[in-house]
Amino acid sequence: MTEFKKPKARRIVGGVDTHADTHHAAVVLMNGRRIADREFPATRAGYADLLEWMGSFGRLHAVGVEGTGSYGAALARHLSSAKVKVIEVNRPDRQQRRAKGKSDPLDSYAAAEAVLADRARAVPKSGNGVAESIRVLHLVRAGAVKARTACLNELQALLVTAPAELREQLAGMKKARLVDACFRLRPSADLADPAQGVKAALRHLAARYRALSAEIDVAYDQLKALIEQSRPKLLATLGVGVETAAQLLVTCGDNPDRLRSEGSFAALCGVSPVPASSGKTRRHRLNHGGDRQANRALYVIVLSRMSCDPSTRTYVERRTTDGLSKREVIRCLKRYVARQLYKILLRPQALAAEASLLA
Numbered sequence: 154m155t156e157f158k159k160p161k162a163r164r165i166v167g168g169v170d171t172h173a174d175t176h177h178a179a180v181v182l183m184n185g186r187r188i189a190d191r192e193f194p195a196t197r198a199g200y201a202d203l204l205e206w207m208g209s210f211g212r213l214h215a216v217g218v219e220g221t222g223s224y225g226a227a228l229a230r231h232l233s234s235a236k237v238k239v240i241e242v243n244r245p246d247r248q249q250r251r252a253k254g255k256s257d258p259l260d261s262y263a264a265a266e267a268v269l270a271d272r273a274r275a276v277p278k279s280g281n282g283v284a285e286s287i288r289v290l291h292l293v294r295a296g297a298v299k300a301r302t303a304c305l306n307e308l309q310a311l312l313v314t315a316p317a318e319l320r321e322q323l324a325g326m327k328k329a330r331l332v333d334a335c336f337r338l339r340p341s342a343d344l345a346d347p348a349q350g351v352k353a354a355l356r357h358l359a360a361r362y363r364a365l366s367a368e369i370d371v372a373y374d375q376l377k378a379l380i381e382q383s384r385p386k387l388l389a390t391l392g393v394g395v396e397t398a399a400q401l402l403v404t405c406g407d408n409p410d411r412l413r414s415e416g417s418f419a420a421l422c423g424v425s426p427v428p429a430s431s432g433k434t435r436r437h438r439l440n441h442g443g444d445r446q447a448n449r450a451l452y453v454i455v456l457s458r459m460s461c462d463p464s465t466r467t468y469v470e471r472r473t474t475d476g477l478s479k480r481e482v483i484r485c486l487k488r489y490v491a492r493q494l495y496k497i498l499l500r501p502q503a504l505a506a507e508a509s510l511l512a
Contacts, residue, residue, distance in 0.1 A: 170219055179264070284406050316347065397451075401447060404450075455487050
């Protein structure tokens, strides 16, 4: 009967295989029948044409988009602004690709069919608020930290083969003192002399280290201001610093309502226990999925509390006496921290309402 319905009356599902310069879109009916596919440029005009083209076949139920965190981010934002339900779709697994082949039309149809079969359910991050600003600044700061570490390693490696006089002059110095001493070096104009060439190289590396340190400090201050603006109570929580707070906010995104419960947040952070039972054996194992950077942030918070919080130390001692290993105790603590931070991260309005009622 669906074949005889007017295009505007029937419901359809879309799928998009995203790339850097083009996106390939496909449309299927709610009964699974494939209708059409077409390629569009990855531009604002192309997004508008893609949406109009899909709408010409019927009423859009949802659109499955591959790569909503990379090539498909701009398209997902465009569709969401047009009140279209967007579902994040993973690329087809290898077994499916070996059986059915690989092409842009096949991948776009597979994205639509994953939504239709309810294999894909995740709502992508909207990327249109303060969390997106935190994400890009956090990314830049992390890159600068990595580059600064590499710079210091290069500087110390140069000293290994430097002339003996220079090595003795800089012996025993570490990090900041070493960088300052190298920055004060004044090589002569005769760089053909290896000793002067090493001095020039060390001074360049010291200047780079200083510039990266200044960049890291500026990004830190910007991140702190954004975190205090969006979640003022987060940095006041025991063990939570700017780095961990930024990562957790990035993990939640600008539309944290997509995480419908505290359990879903724990699963996203990879701290929810996973059933691993078989036969008479009843047990759970560690969750190796989820956002590993968010898991690392919770791990850092837990280590901080274990080192300075008396109540956490008491808990560790009690659970160790019960027979749990240190790894299992840390897993329990990460789950507890996720539960504690859930309201601060995902329900700031609810916390404000509760506070007004208690006042």
